[in-house]
Amino acid sequence: MSKGKVKFSEIIFDRIVNLKTVVGAVVVAILLFFGIIFALAAVYAPIRLAVAALLFIAAFGIGYYVTKKPTTIVQRLELSGQMKPAALKCPNCGAAVDEKQIKIVSGVPYATCPYCGQTFEVIEEPKW
Numbered sequence: 001m002s003k004g005k006v007k008f009s010e011i012i013f014d015r016i017v018n019l020k021t022v023v024g025a026v027v028v029a030i031l032l033f034f035g036i037i038f039a040l041a042a043v044y045a046p047i048r049l050a051v052a053a054l055l056f057i058a059a060f061g062i063g064y065y066v067t068k069k070p071t072t073i074v075q076r077l078e079l080s081g082q083m084k085p086a087a088l089k090c091p092n093c094g095a096a097v098d099e100k101q102i103k104i105v106s107g108v109p110y111a112t113c114p115y116c117g118q119t120f121e122v123i124e125e126p127k128w
């Protein structure tokens with residue numbers, strides 16, 4: 001089962017990315033909320049429209065920053081382009097394994113079977 005262990009630093013990195021996404025989503029929601037409030041209030045003071053615009057820009061900027069693919073995801077995408085996703089099968093029980101289960105451990109892709117829990121090395125096959 002424990003052929004490949006996920007490095008502790010990678011787990012921490014994943015947590016930080018998730019936390020950043022959650023916090024980012026909340027901040028974006030708050031900024032958009034105030035942006036709308038200021039945009040509506042601009043009827044009484046046109047300067048508020050500028051504040052609303054700044055809030056919207058900040059919201060989209062943060063939204064872009066937190067939804068941007070983290071490094072580990074980029075690695076997985078590059079990997080999936082190099083091999084046949086349909087050919088990914090668990091060597092233990094033969095179940096089809098989702099490519100999302102692939103973890104890069106020290107540059108080597110490992111997949112964990114969601115059915116039997118078997119961890120195995122993913123052999124890359126060229127598409128052509």
Ligand SMILES: [Zn+2]
Nearest residue numbers: 090093113116
């Ligand atoms: Zn399995």
